[in-house]
Amino acid sequence: MAPTMNRLHPLSAVTYALQYGFLWLWIPVVLLLVLAGAFDPISGAWVPFAAPFGFLAGIAYGIAYYYRFGYEVTDDTVDVSSGVFARRSREIPYGRIQNVDIRQGVLQRLLDLAIVSIETAGGGTTEATLNFVSEAEATRLQREIRRRTAAARDRRRASQAGEETAGIDTDSPRQTDPRESADQRDQAAEEEPWDHPLESGLDADSDADADADPDSELEPGPEPASESEPVPDADRVPAPDSESAAEVGSETDHDRMGPQPTDAVDDDEYDTFDKFDDGAGFDEHADQDDRDEFDEFGQPQKQPLFDLQARELLLYSFTSIRAAAVAGVLFVFFLGTDLVFDYLLTVAEPVGGPEDLGTGTPTNYGILTIVSLINGIVITYILSVAYTFATYYDFRLGRVDEDFVYERGLLQRYSGSIPAEKVQSVTVTDNPLQRLIGYAGLWVETAGYGPESNGGSQSAVPLAEKARVYTFTENLTGVETPKFEQLPKLARRRYLARYSIIASVIVAIAFGITQVTVLERWYLAAVVFAAVPPAAHLRYVNLGYYVGEDHLVVRRGFWKRQTTVIPYYRIQTVSTRRSIFQRRLGLASLVIDTASSRTMVRGTPTIYDEELGDARDVHYECRERLQTALRERAEADDLGVSVDFT
DSSP, X not given: OOTTSBOOOHHHHHHHHXXXXXXXXXXXXXXXXXXXXXXXXXXXGGHHHHHHXXXXXXHHHHHHHHHTOEEEEOSSEEEEEEOSSSOEEEEEEGGGEEEEEEEEOHHHHHTTEEEEEEEETTOSSOSEEEEEEEHHHHHHHHHHHXXXXXXXXXXXXXHHHHHHOSSOOTTSOOOOOTTSOHHHHHHHHHHSOOOSHHHHOTTSSOSSBSOOOTTOOSOSSOOOSBTTBOOOOTTSOOOTTOOOOOSOOOBOOOOOOSOOOOSOOOSSSOOOOOSOOSSSOSOSSOOOOGGGOBOTTSOBOOEEEEEOOXXXXXXXXXXXXXXXXXXXXXXXXHHSHHHHHHHHHHHXXXXXXXXXXXXXXXXXXXXXXXXXXXXXXHHHHHXXXXXHHHHHTTOEEEEETTEEEEEEOSSSEEEEEEEGGGEEEEEEEEOHHXXXXXXXXXXXXXXBOOXXXXXXEEEEXXXXXXXXXXXXXXXXXXXXXXXXXXXXXXXHHHHHHHHHHHHHHHHHHHHHHHHHSSOOXXXXXXXXXXXXXXHHHHHHHTOEEEEOSSEEEEEEOSTTEEEEEEEGGGOOEEEEEOOHHHHHHTEEEEEEEOSBOOOSSSOOOEEEXXXXXXXXXXXXXXXXXXXXXXXXXXXXXXXXXXXXXX
């Protein structure tokens, strides 16, 4: 390790020593047991004597790993070196850093420790993890890396603006010289008012809408999404299934519909938004100019945007079902199957269940099945409520310069950022319970890997009144109020046939179970056919899309409805897909892909089952508007989203 590199907290040596000690403890144990089975002189009774040697070797390796681990924040990169026998040195450029995440468990908070994770835009895993540093050091690293990342972004933009611009208009705002130092630029920023889309908002009098890609600086033209798929010329008629996108461009101004908040948030505390403001602004006390909001080091302070109140946290907890809770219940079931069955038998016996699994009538087993399902649903729901409450406790969203920053967590405390320049799309989510009480959530999709389990999905507003969420979305993206196109009625007929097939399969499975078990009356399963018509109708009415001037809006889903707003310049590909059943009905689906990470939980936005002619028109329209957005964005350098979206 280089002499200038920093070491982790001394308690990290203890952690690594115990971690590798218990891991290496099993090496001599397993090796001895294998050799004892192959050679008679070796006995398995030697295990208690061999295990301590593995434990001590692991402790020695853990301590050596601690002393061989170092990190350093340089002018251009974050350097991390690690490894005892095989050394690994990483230099992470600031331009690639997407998030610096701080995590603290209960024990770590008691010991004043934290885990720092550095995420990059192109990675599928965490690029570097500092496990552990002091809480003060973690905060310093997060602030310092964020500052240097912003400085690198400003230098890059100024340099490319200098290459693009032949001369400087005397009436235009002050131009940044790429040769200036960071201190000179900071001093200049304090001496003159900010004239930036972030400060003026999307309603500012600018020549370009604030819908620009942060990674796209002023370049001569759009870059192709890949070397093998170049972006075609704007005046060339595109093929229906070939499209690509670039990370550069601009969008024109447009009139946004809906209430427009005009006031800034309060300076001293997070805005609670106790009452929805229909156009007059969310904060009644905002007179402070953002230019004055710097800390003692001259860096931008965190400006509050949204605070999840206790009532909203409880509503979010009780109206959400977490996949982690389902996985937890299944894990406990497979880990302690005998104990689970004993518990279910004990609970079911008073209401007519069998005394044990070996004796009982079909009625007893039916009651046991119903009781088991009810218990599984209730336990899963309770775990989901507890998990959601602990995860989003004290959720706060703010902004620092051009990044969204958030804090959340009860037992495990998280602190991270969402780069505005990496935002690919914005999604409004709700489920039937949330729609019933008039609430919804707001998620943003970012390019690359994120600290949450949803890949690049980050929660900006976990839950709020639907009107507020819609206003947030309009202010964040500049999207006009969508008027959704309804799909053809032929699509509903297709869903009716699909769900009828699924119901038939369920009945067939029930019949098969009665043939190999003591259960009878398989025909009772036919009740699922009663749910087929409403299921088909609900799926049909919750699908739709809107082709706007600057954005494509896609709505899909019933149990978890997602309304995704995608700026045209963020589109990577638009592909037309047709199954054998869709070809028979003359239907097609459009898949809109961006650079954001996708998971099984949050899939790619798709326009389902549109008429083939209309699908081709939408496909062509998206390509044309993509090219227009790219040309216009080549003349501006905006973020594409308003950081102060409230």
